[in-house]
Amino acid sequence: MVLVDVAADGQSLDKAAGDAAAAGEQAASLFGSAVDVADAFAGFWSPRRDVGQRIAGLVYGKSRVVAETAELFVDADGQMSAAAADFAESLNAGDAPVLAARGFGPVPQP
Numbered sequence: 001m002v003l004v005d006v007a008a009d010g011q012s013l014d015k016a017a018g019d020a021a022a023a024g025e026q027a028a029s030l031f032g033s034a035v036d037v038a039d040a041f042a043g044f045w046s047p048r049r050d051v052g053q054r055i056a057g058l059v060y061g062k063s064r065v066v067a068e069t070a071e072l073f074v075d076a077d078g079q080m081s082a083a084a085a086d087f088a089e090s091l092n093a094g095d096a097p098v099l100a101a102r103g104f105g106p107v108p109q110p
Contacts, residue, residue: 010060017052024049 024045029038 006063007060010056010063013059014053014056017050017056020052021049 027041027045
């Protein structure tokens with residue numbers, strides 16, 4: 001199923017984003033006593049550190065919405081089918097010969 005694959009990709013992206021954020025934090029600490037360079041890198045990195053995780057959350061969230069929407073469509077289809085079947089059962093074979101010939105409603109008796 002495509003949605004399962006998308007959700008798995010979102011989880012993989014979230015892990016990769018977490019690894020990238022950790023690597024960025026580690027890179028910032030490698031500058032040691034070069035305070036100006038470390039501060040410059042930290043200023044560059046800080047607004048970007050969570051981008052991957054936000055994207056992963058978005059992908060996962062969108063796949064969840066699509067799955068819920070599909071479930072609602074399936075449920076609505078079942079309700080429409082049940083209503084149509086109930087209506088067809090209420091018909092007399094003589095009232096709707098085309099439907100009766102196709103197996104909807106009571107079967108005409110010879």
